[in-house]
Amino acid sequence: MKSQSSTLLAEVRTFRQHHPDVRYVDLIALDIPGHFYGKRYPIDMLEKVAAGSPLKLPQNAVLLGTQGGLFKIGDYCFHDGDPDANRRLVPGTLKPVSWESQPLGQMLITSDGTEAPIEFEPREVLAKVLQRLHHKGIHPVVAFELEFYLFDKTLDHGLPQFARDPLSDDADDQPTLHIERLSRFSEVLDDMAQTAKDQGIDITVITAELGPGQFEINFGHLDDGLRAADWAALFCRSTRGVALKHGYRASFMAKPYLEHPGSGMHVHVSLYDGAGNNLLAAHQQQPLRHAVAGCLELLPHCMPIFSPNHNAFRRLGGTVNAATRACWGFEDRDACVRIPESDPRNLRIEHRLASADANPYLVLAAILAGLEHGLDTQREPIAPLNEDRTSGTDFPLDMLDAVRTMQQHPSVREKLGAEFVDVYCENKRQDHLAFQQEISVREYRWFL
Incomplete structure (x- = not known):
């Protein structure tokens, strides 16, 4: 001390x-x-x-x-x-x-x-999972990727407006992956990246995503899971602040436009032993298959973490790369759990289901719990999408069903903590019910 x-x-x-x-x-x-x-x-x-x-x-x-x-x-x-x-x-x-x-x-x-420690504090939940893995000789290496949208700073009757193209002053309202968007918005994006670096965050790749005004930021790989989640949380805070300074709103909202792709939080995880050997690559990658099976088994029971609000469920099954079933595949972005092509040293999973506005500490804790569960139970996963495009298991698609499913699962309660699970599920249930306590214009139009 x-x-x-x-x-x-x-x-x-x-x-x-x-x-x-x-x-x-x-x-x-x-x-x-x-x-x-x-x-x-x-x-x-x-x-x-x-x-x-x-x-x-x-x-x-x-x-x-x-x-x-x-x-x-x-x-x-x-x-x-x-x-x-x-x-x-x-x-x-x-x-x-x-x-x-x-x-x-x-x-x-x-x-x-x-x-x-507060048992239901998100950082404490992740700390306990990491401590348990370390005691088993398992050392995760983690990297987050975050998607977000830029909007005009001014709302139109509470609704977001497309970000203005700094060169033409026209609305950036066209879906595009073109790198020119990075040039047009370079002033604010460069400031976001530099500010993140000033916070000690290792920013790597910046991508113009498909949605209008949508971007993705990648972070470097870390052998400290807590620090990796710290980076994701701090990046969201600094990015919102920098955007306002430049006359924009930066939002990590999961599905701001129904007609355009939502924003996700992708998490890359590899597992190593104390000597630095990739555990997932051992024995002809059999541990990788076990880890995938565990992830897929617990995924439906962690949906309130991966989709933490009403809007986040709208993203699932959306226009691009957002699954509606628990599935996996090699080099397949339609899968919840993707296995990127890599050499054995860097073999990893990419967990793609969480929304960008999910809590990074809890998302990583849930992913690691799934990997741990799979290594413990050593079951074979379902067929990958590369072999069967219909492969997958159902998961809840609304919050009330999701919290019931999460709260009852013994392995989730054991690995994330029963007190946390009860508190978290009730928090989400009450939040969802509070959200329903407003009558929308559409409701009057349909039922008045």
Whole structure:
């Protein structure tokens, strides 16, 4: 603990030396819906926290709904006195915030690694899965890919407008994969990439996607799953801020247009032993098949994680590369679980089902739980799509069915934690019911 405190204190003092104009730092963590919550600390107080002073926030901040409200979940929120819970600073995450009007810093905080971690905190859920895998001698290497849309900053009666092409000032309303779009929007995209790098995120490939104003960002591979998920979460925060600075809205909404492709979160995972050998490639790739089978078996029972809201279910079975059944294939983007072509050293799965607005900590935790389940049970997977285009098993396509399916599955409860599963499912159920409490114009048109 003393060693960690001295490291954190050195980090804060170095930051102050390099950024003497920064007076406040946002201490942030991701809640269940994938939004950041936290506190803005004076930087001199941050030094005290780094030196070992307590850092406490309400435990129930993790339980907020999508709109920020609290739901009654067991004894939490309304019958527990709303207690504080300890948090800690995440080393290496104190970085400048360049998209705000005043100089700021930000730093991740978490309950994992404290004396009493919050069982339903997303980062803690992933930390437990990773710890269990490490104890088994399994070391994941992970890379995220995130798709997002750019919109005009101004909404039209609450509806998004196409981003304006900076060269022609016309709406970028045409589906295209052309690289020219990267050139036309290079100013904002370059700023997004540089800002992400300033946050310590390894940005690699930028792609113009098929949807109008849609792009994809790839991150480098990491042997630290927590850090990989940190990158995905922090990228979403910085990208939204940079877009607003340039007169756009950046959105990771799963399906903003019914007629255009949705936005996904693709996760590449390979597994290694302590000597650096790829476990999936051993024994003529038999462990790969077992891992795929486990992923596909648990996938239908983790749908509230992969599709965390009403809109995310709209993406499934969409216009491009979004499956409606749990399936797999080699070099097949129609599959939920794709096996990219690679040499044995880099053999991996690409899990393609999650929406871009899913919680990255929970998505990775669910994927790793599926891989672990498959390696434990050693079952053969169903036929790949390359052999049978109809291959696949059904999964829930609405939230209420999905939470029932998730909450009852013993392996999901065991591997992700029963307390987390109960809390998460009730949070999603209540969020979905709250979403229904508004009558739309279409409803009046159909039934008035």
